[in-house]
Amino acid sequence: MFFMVYAYSAKEGEIEDRGTAMQEIRDLLKKVETVGDWWGVREYSEKGQFRMARNGQNSANSTSVTRGVMVEVMNDGVLGYAATSNLTKAGIEMAFKRASAQARSIAKFSLTQFDESIRPANKGTYSSPVERTLSDLSPAEIQDFLIKTSSVLKKGSSVIEASAWAMLSETEINYISSNGSDWKQNFSILTKDSSVTGKKDDLIQSRSSGMQGLQWGAEALSSETQASTNEKLLTQLDELLCAPECPSETMDLLLTPDQLYLQVHESIGHPLELDRILGDERNYAGWSFVSPEDFGSLKYGPSILNVTYDPTLASEMASFAFDDNGVKATKEHLIKDGVLVRGIGGIESQKRSGIAGVSCARATSWNRPAIDRMGNINIEPGESSVTEMISSTERGVLMETNRSWSIDDYRNKFQFGCEYGRLIENGELKGVVRNPNYRGATVNFWNNLSHVGNKDSFEVWGSPYCGKGEPNQIIRVGHAIPTCKFKNIEVFGGA
Amino acid sequence: MTTTNNWEEIFNRACEHSFSLLRSDDVLNINFSAEETNFIRLNKSKVRQISSVEQASFEMDLLCGQKKASLSLDLCADEGSNTELITKHLEELKREVDSLPDDPFITPLTNEGSSRVVNDGLLPSVDEFIDLLGGLMAQVDLAGYLTSGPSYRGSANSLGQKHWFSSTSFFFDYSLYTAKEKAIKGSYAGSTFNRQDFDTKMNESIAALSKMDSEQKVIAPGKYRVYLAPSAVNEVSGMLGWNALSGGAYKRGECPLAELFEGKKKLSEKCNIQEDFSLGLSPRFNDLGEVSSEKISLVSKGKMNELLVSRATEKEYGLKSNQATEREGPRSLSIGEGELTRENILKELGTGLYISDLHYLNWSDKQKARLTGMTRFGCLWVENGEVVGPIKDLRFDETLYQIFGEGLEQVTNFSDVHMTTGTYGNRSIGGSRNPGMIIENFSFTL
Ligand SMILES: [Zn+2]
Numbered sequence: 001m002f003f004m005v006y007a008y009s010a011k012e013g014e015i016e017d018r019g020t021a022m023q024e025i026r027d028l029l030k031k032v033e034t035v036g037d038w039w040g041v042r043e044y045s046e047k048g049q050f051r052m053a054r055n056g057q058n059s060a061n062s063t064s065v066t067r068g069v070m071v072e073v074m075n076d077g078v079l080g081y082a083a084t085s086n087l088t089k090a091g092i093e094m095a096f097k098r099a100s101a102q103a104r105s106i107a108k109f110s111l112t113q114f115d116e117s118i119r120p121a122n123k124g125t126y127s128s129p130v131e132r133t134l135s136d137l138s139p140a141e142i143q144d145f146l147i148k149t150s151s152v153l154k155k156g157s158s159v160i161e162a163s164a165w166a167m168l169s170e171t172e173i174n175y176i177s178s179n180g181s182d183w184k185q186n187f188s189i190l191t192k193d194s195s196v197t198g199k200k201d202d203l204i205q206s207r208s209s210g211m212q213g214l215q216w217g218a219e220a221l222s223s224e225t226q227a228s229t230n231e232k233l234l235t236q237l238d239e240l241l242c243a244p245e246c247p248s249e250t251m252d253l254l255l256t257p258d259q260l261y262l263q264v265h266e267s268i269g270h271p272l273e274l275d276r277i278l279g280d281e282r283n284y285a286g287w288s289f290v291s292p293e294d295f296g297s298l299k300y301g302p303s304i305l306n307v308t309y310d311p312t313l314a315s316e317m318a319s320f321a322f323d324d325n326g327v328k329a330t331k332e333h334l335i336k337d338g339v340l341v342r343g344i345g346g347i348e349s350q351k352r353s354g355i356a357g358v359s360c361a362r363a364t365s366w367n368r369p370a371i372d373r374m375g376n377i378n379i380e381p382g383e384s385s386v387t388e389m390i391s392s393t394e395r396g397v398l399m400e401t402n403r404s405w406s407i408d409d410y411r412n413k414f415q416f417g418c419e420y421g422r423l424i425e426n427g428e429l430k431g432v433v434r435n436p437n438y439r440g441a442t443v444n445f446w447n448n449l450s451h452v453g454n455k456d457s458f459e460v461w462g463s464p465y466c467g468k469g470e471p472n473q474i475i476r477v478g479h480a481i482p483t484c485k486f487k488n489i490e491v492f493g494g495a
Numbered sequence: 496m497t498t499t500n501n502w503e504e505i506f507n508r509a510c511e512h513s514f515s516l517l518r519s520d521d522v523l524n525i526n527f528s529a530e531e532t533n534f535i536r537l538n539k540s541k542v543r544q545i546s547s548v549e550q551a552s553f554e555m556d557l558l559c560g561q562k563k564a565s566l567s568l569d570l571c572a573d574e575g576s577n578t579e580l581i582t583k584h585l586e587e588l589k590r591e592v593d594s595l596p597d598d599p600f601i602t603p604l605t606n607e608g609s610s611r612v613v614n615d616g617l618l619p620s621v622d623e624f625i626d627l628l629g630g631l632m633a634q635v636d637l638a639g640y641l642t643s644g645p646s647y648r649g650s651a652n653s654l655g656q657k658h659w660f661s662s663t664s665f666f667f668d669y670s671l672y673t674a675k676e677k678a679i680k681g682s683y684a685g686s687t688f689n690r691q692d693f694d695t696k697m698n699e700s701i702a703a704l705s706k707m708d709s710e711q712k713v714i715a716p717g718k719y720r721v722y723l724a725p726s727a728v729n730e731v732s733g734m735l736g737w738n739a740l741s742g743g744a745y746k747r748g749e750c751p752l753a754e755l756f757e758g759k760k761k762l763s764e765k766c767n768i769q770e771d772f773s774l775g776l777s778p779r780f781n782d783l784g785e786v787s788s789e790k791i792s793l794v795s796k797g798k799m800n801e802l803l804v805s806r807a808t809e810k811e812y813g814l815k816s817n818q819a820t821e822r823e824g825p826r827s828l829s830i831g832e833g834e835l836t837r838e839n840i841l842k843e844l845g846t847g848l849y850i851s852d853l854h855y856l857n858w859s860d861k862q863k864a865r866l867t868g869m870t871r872f873g874c875l876w877v878e879n880g881e882v883v884g885p886i887k888d889l890r891f892d893e894t895l896y897q898i899f900g901e902g903l904e905q906v907t908n909f910s911d912v913h914m915t916t917g918t919y920g921n922r923s924i925g926g927s928r929n930p931g932m933i934i935e936n937f938s939f940t941l
Binding site: 057058059061062063064065066067068079080081082083084085086087088090091095098099102103105106108109110111112138139140143144147160161197198199204206278279280282283286287365367368369371404405406407408409410412413415417435437439440441467470471472473474494495 | 532533534535536537538539541542543544545546547548549550551563564565566567568569570571572573576580584588591594595596597598599600621622625628629632638639640642668669670672676678680747748749854855856857858859860861862863865867868869871888889890892894917918919920940941
């Protein structure tokens with residue numbers, strides 16, 4: 001069991017003496033002429049690395065180093081934002097002026113009117129739980145791991161392309177505000193994937209480990225774990241190249257966490273976002289079938305369905321102590337015993353809508369304001385073993401690893417495709433099927449949930465690529481999920 | 496926002512400084528992008544969030560023999576900060592390059608010459624734009640965002656090549672809503688903001704919204720005759736950038752149009768697809784500074800002539816490069832027009848679906864070029880050439896061989912230019928030009 005390494009300081013105090021943000025940014029702000037009824041400065045710096053090998057050879061090595069500040073200024077209850085990478089006194093003062101002028105210029109037409117309480121004063125620090133820091137890994141070491149992985153995968157008899165990549169990021173956020181917020185968070189995140197594509201006659205199939213991102217350190221690149229993954233990928237690729245198409249019929253469906261996490265993301269996470277419900281996202285990501293009256297009454301699923309917002313699960317991608325509005329992050333139920341009870345909305349959306357939310361206002365980097373985002377959206381483990389789910393199935397299919405996803409702008413009608421399927425007949429796992437897909441409508445689908453897996457099938461998954469917002473922002477999200485079973489789902493194969 | 500910084504000079508100085516730090520065997524390739532942008536985000540015709548961003552990204556590819564590593568840094572208007580940052584990180588990059596194994600598919604950099612394109616514009620100030628909103632608010636429920644300001648792209652290498660591209664532009668990307676949550680999409684974009692054009696656009700959109708007011712029609716899944724308006728075709732053609740035109744993806748077994756390239760399948764004679772830089776949406780130089788032909792015919796009369804091929808793919812697989820970017824996606828795609836006139840669209844559609852917009856497309860069977868996605872803004876049911884009313888959203892699942900092939904009946908004699916409105920990380924540039932299309936037997940599944 002891991003524990004999160006963070007500490008809160010409950011008392012408010014003076015920024016200069018008791019703060020926890022980096023000294024450098026605090027010293028700089030002391031020199032800057034600030035403006036506005038209230039202000040906050042979020043400094044964001046990140047070193048990101050992307051490395052890839054293909055077919056046993058070095059293929060890509062890129063590093064990005066970014067650092068800048070977002071200055072927020074409130075005048076008469078209206079916020080303006082200005083971002084800059086010019087971290088000189090002059091640069092930050094200019095950003096203050098721009099943010100303040102922006103707030104003034106929209107005063108007449110601002111949709112919202114707030115006060116300081118939307119940026120509660122907090123102090124503290126957070127660090128990802130790591131065994132070995134990412135900076136322990138040299139570029140050559142990472143590349144060596146990827147070359148070896150793709151080299152082993154390329155040796156498969158039918159393989160035409162094998163690749164492995166890793167994306168590392170070390171991020172630091174410092175936040176200081178005029179009403180006493182002063183905190184720092186450090187994240188260590190590694191996302192990786194490995195995949196093979198094979199060809200037999202005219203048939204092409206791919207199998208991958210599934211993109212998985214976690215808060216962890218250098219220990220993420222474990223050769224032993226990768227060796228068993230490689231073996232599985234090559235075996236299953238050969239199976240797929242001999243497998244028939246997935247049948248098209250209505251039957252039971254078992255989804256493993258590497259597919260179910262995206263189902264949760266698209267059909268529970270997004271529709272519960274309060275800014276979508278409030279209409280902010282109507283022009284881009286979309287609206288939601290969920291309306292404000294649904295909180296407290298909508299039966300999203302059967303009573304075995306419990307969905308949480310959990311920023312406290314060690315290693316999950318979006319665990320943190322504070323969101324980017326400086327609100328303390330706590331674990332909350334979104335769906336309790338099947339009933340919708342809470343939305344995914346930060347403090348601003350909670351005030352606008354009057355709906356209970358969570359600490360989830362987040363920004364992709366220093367150049368964007370925080371908006372409502374998913375953090376870690378999890379299904380709490382249930383009672384069923386995978387064996388029990390299979391043995392209780394007369395006819396069904398088990399699907400693994402997402403490869404295609406699509407859902408409408410209200411988050412209703414979805415369609416997903418997976419890499420690998422296994423038929424289930426009369427309570428037993430049978431042959432492999434290729435191109436397995438399924439489709440459905442959200443509330444109906446979740447109400448067809450018949451089994452929630454226990455701790456044995458519970459896995460932590462996460463993606464760095466959730467897109468939303470105008471201007472656009474991508475964000476890292478986590479989903480920890482057990483295998484689940486659904487009754488009577490429309491399943492189908494390839495073209 | 497008025498430009499306060501001379502980004503071209505900042506770029507030039509940063510290049511000079513980086514080149515001065517190179518060792519004798521090092522070659523450096525640089526890609527630069529900068530912007531000074533105002534974003535005004537709207538909901539219910541009011542401002543939800545306003546932000547201004549000043550950012551510049553300086554990306555260096557350091558090559559030393561068959562070794563290569565890249566690094567991007569954030570520059571700013573302060574030269575001292577830039578010099579310090581580049582000096583520190585370029586040293587690290589040199590050490591990294593030396594430590595890496597060879598990459599056999601690296602091709603040597605060359606000097607592909609120089610160019611300089613500067614497109615000026617006249618943008619609305621924040622205050623001017625905010626004033627326009629006052630008029631809109633009373634009339635309509637609007638959500639969307641205005642993005643405006645100058646953006647810059649530079650490319651240079653230590654062999655003397657240098658390209659500069661700057662453009663001052665704005666886009667207003669919006670949607671309007673009826674009380675029953677039916678919506679239409681609109682956009683107004685360009686380099687010179689004109690009050691009269693803005694009003695005309697808005698009035699057209701408000702008129703189009705009135706068609707969405709009648710009772711919603713629920714359509715059962717099945718095969719229908721459809722008209723895809725240029726903005727809906729734009730969503731489909733956007734999927735061509737997901738490996739469908741990539742030479743490297745073809746060789747890796749990941750190209751959805753592989754069977755078209757191999758001549759096993761074909762598209763309709765009415766289908767013509769080209770990369771056309773004469774649209775002026777995107778610079779012709781790629782990330783290596785290579786300048787592409789102004790026009791590349793990819794599909795003509797339903798047959799594929801060539802895929803987009805980068806220099807790396809040429810070296811790895813022997814396909815001939817056409818100066819594509821590393822991603823081998825189109826940058827300025829243009830779909831050929833046909834003969835269907837605007838006045839005849841409804842008559843020629845007869846009975847079926849008029850689709851203005853599609854949403855969330857993805858390959859549902861990549862190997863067979865099958866796509867799925869949803870209908871979204873401005874979709875109507877039409878009977879005998881008359882609009883009946885808006886539809887409840889439908890999911891489609893159909894192959895490109897049907898959409899641009901067997902099912903393609905007519906193509907309009909006009910097309911719309913769609914500027915990219917993407918702002919992930921920074922403001923994208925580029926876009927595409929698409930006509931409208933009438934398609935038979937288009938499959939809806941949910
Ligand atoms: Zn998402």
